[in-house]
Amino acid sequence: MTKKRRSENWYGKLDKDGFIHRSWMKNQGFPDHAFDGRPVIGICNTWSELTPCNSGLRDLAEGVKRGVWEAGGFPVEFPVMSLGETQMKPTAMLFRNLLAMDVEESIRAYGIDGVVLLGGCDKTTPGQLMGAASVDLPSIVVSSGPMLNGKWQGKDIGSGTDVWKFSEAVRAGEMTLQDFMNAEAGMSRSKGVCMTMGTASTMSSLVEAMGLSLPTNAALPAVDSRRMALAHLTGKRIVEMVDEDIKPSDVLTKQAFINAIRANAAVGGSTNAVVHLLAIAGRVGVDLTLADFELGSDVPLLVNCMPSGKYLMEDFCYAGGMPVVLRELADQGLLEGAQTVLGRDISAYAGGAECFNRDVIHSWDAPVKPAAGLRVLRGNLAPNGAIVKPSAATDALLEHEGEAYVFENIEELKATIDNDDLPVTKDTILVLKGCGPKGYPGMAEVGNMPIPRKLVREGVRDMIRVSDARMSGTAFGTVILHVSPEAQAGGTLALVKTGDRIKVSASQGILELLVDETELAERRAAWTPDEPHYTRGYAKLYIDHVLQADQGADLDFLVGKDTRLVTRESH
Numbered sequence: 001m002t003k004k005r006r007s008e009n010w011y012g013k014l015d016k017d018g019f020i021h022r023s024w025m026k027n028q029g030f031p032d033h034a035f036d037g038r039p040v041i042g043i044c045n046t047w048s049e050l051t052p053c054n055s056g057l058r059d060l061a062e063g064v065k066r067g068v069w070e071a072g073g074f075p076v077e078f079p080v081m082s083l084g085e086t087q088m089k090p091t092a093m094l095f096r097n098l099l100a101m102d103v104e105e106s107i108r109a110y111g112i113d114g115v116v117l118l119g120g121c122d123k124t125t126p127g128q129l130m131g132a133a134s135v136d137l138p139s140i141v142v143s144s145g146p147m148l149n150g151k152w153q154g155k156d157i158g159s160g161t162d163v164w165k166f167s168e169a170v171r172a173g174e175m176t177l178q179d180f181m182n183a184e185a186g187m188s189r190s191k192g193v194c195m196t197m198g199t200a201s202t203m204s205s206l207v208e209a210m211g212l213s214l215p216t217n218a219a220l221p222a223v224d225s226r227r228m229a230l231a232h233l234t235g236k237r238i239v240e241m242v243d244e245d246i247k248p249s250d251v252l253t254k255q256a257f258i259n260a261i262r263a264n265a266a267v268g269g270s271t272n273a274v275v276h277l278l279a280i281a282g283r284v285g286v287d288l289t290l291a292d293f294e295l296g297s298d299v300p301l302l303v304n305c306m307p308s309g310k311y312l313m314e315d316f317c318y319a320g321g322m323p324v325v326l327r328e329l330a331d332q333g334l335l336e337g338a339q340t341v342l343g344r345d346i347s348a349y350a351g352g353a354e355c356f357n358r359d360v361i362h363s364w365d366a367p368v369k370p371a372a373g374l375r376v377l378r379g380n381l382a383p384n385g386a387i388v389k390p391s392a393a394t395d396a397l398l399e400h401e402g403e404a405y406v407f408e409n410i411e412e413l414k415a416t417i418d419n420d421d422l423p424v425t426k427d428t429i430l431v432l433k434g435c436g437p438k439g440y441p442g443m444a445e446v447g448n449m450p451i452p453r454k455l456v457r458e459g460v461r462d463m464i465r466v467s468d469a470r471m472s473g474t475a476f477g478t479v480i481l482h483v484s485p486e487a488q489a490g491g492t493l494a495l496v497k498t499g500d501r502i503k504v505s506a507s508q509g510i511l512e513l514l515v516d517e518t519e520l521a522e523r524r525a526a527w528t529p530d531e532p533h534y535t536r537g538y539a540k541l542y543i544d545h546v547l548q549a550d551q552g553a554d555l556d557f558l559v560g561k562d563t564r565l566v567t568r569e570s571h
């Protein structure tokens with residue numbers, strides 16, 4: 001140990017300041033030797049009863065503490081803002097950057113040497129990683145883990161995915177309201193995150209693929225006792241990481257992001273991974289762009305989980321989990337060499353992985369779907385890009401030209417979508433404005449607009465939908481998302497009118513509004529942005545500073561990091 005520990009600046013001082021830092025901590029019953037220069041490990045916890053997906057993290061924190069003490073460290077747990085995806089309005093995404101600020105400033109202000117990030121629900125994992133990356137102390141993730149498979153009327157049902165299906169079935173008159181409500185408890189029957197390959201499980205899968213957690217972290221169910229053991233082992237490992245000085249910037253290299261992009265295709269992961277990976281890359285200074293996501297477009301879909309397939313995360317776990325996916329990528333030469341929290345190359349995560357159910361994790365030669373990665377679309381309607389997830393789309397609609405039907409905002413959509421005289425057919429392209437980072441604000445998950453009721457009754461279950469919104473990682477359909485620049489920022493999307501023709505080609509990467517330039521220039525001259533609903537507080541700060549989706553929707557002044565030690569004392 002040559003390098004002075006960061007925590008010595010708090011607990012190693014033999015003066016008034018050292019007295020204050022130690023004495024007040026001793027009110028919790030910590031003995032003198034807790035302050036003998038051992039690594040202080042912060043356990044950054046997003047536990048909350050309002051974030052049900054993270055409600056198991058109190059228990060897991062105890063597991064982490066066992067491991068930290070065992071390895072000779074001093075664990076200290078602290079809360080940060082928690083973001084309950086299903087509970088927050090207008091959308092948890094509005095607060096991802098606020099969580100990142102909370103995490104960053106908490107880590108920086110306290111006398112800690114390394115951090116264990118306890119997160120799970122959609123925005124908590126990226127928010128914590130963004131914040132930790134901007135301080136760049138040794139950091140490792142333990143995720144909540146997925147809920148047990150949903151069970152109802154003898155069938156497996158998946159978080160989110162079956163909500164969208166059931167709600168369409170009710171609207172089509174194929175399911176009773178009573179059955180609909182009875183399914184609620186069956187869907188969510190243990191602690192943990194959505195057990196589909198939604199955003200939470202996508203992010204924990206990518207965390208594993210980037211070597212930011214111990215192997216198997218992604219898929220072990222929240223209530224599986226092996227997750228508690230994993231937390232314990234993670235506590236041991238972070239103490240070693242502090243001595244080895246393995247920081248997020250060592251792990252989060254361009255290669256790690258490329259591995260994440262390919263892994264996201266192979267697992268059929270969420271479109272939300274795009275904005276989160278871009279934002280995390282911005283914090284560590286890795287030059288990642290939307291175009292890099294094309295690196296995943298030829299990767300086949302291997303994991304047969306909802307919403308792209310039929311199984312759930314418990315099945316994925318028992319089939320072998322992420323190590324099998326990483327092994328498939330490695331066997332194809334598609335796993336880039338990258339440092340991990342283990343201090344070894346990411347190939348160590350794949351080594352020896354065995355698949356126990358080939359219907360759940362398909363082999364490369366017999367995939368669930370070929371070429372499943374996200375597609376980036378560009379054109380005058382999205383000069384800075386938009387994305388579509390082919391694995392969750394209808395193949396025939398991925399090459400399409402049709403007439404737009406425009407909803408100027410979410411309220412208009414909700415008020416009119418079920419009108420019997422809505423002038424739409426199955427070939428219409430539904431367009432929704434005002435749902436981007438600035439517009440909603442927070443870029444809500446409303447891009448998978450409901451199919452108009454009159455078409456649902458005709459049996460239509462998918463249509464092209466275009467917006468500046470995101471969609472839930474559990475959702476599906478031919479949904480074109482993240483149109484950038486967004487309508488509220490004056491993007492071409494703001495100028496689309498009902499009846500305009502739009503051309504979509506996923507194979508050629510095209511999203512084109514077929515209206516000539518002169519006409520568009522006239523419409524642009526007449527356009528004004530909507531008055532923002534929020535005029536004060538954090539939401540105003542967010543609206544004034546949020547970057548567009550193609551840049552990860554971080555706040556402009558949060559990009560980058562500051563690794564300097566804070567030396568001034570408060571007394």
Ligand code: FES
Nearest residue numbers: 053121193194200
């Ligand atoms: Fe929290 Fe899905 S809502 S993980």
Ligand code: MG
Nearest residue numbers: 085122472473
């Ligand atoms: Mg979500």
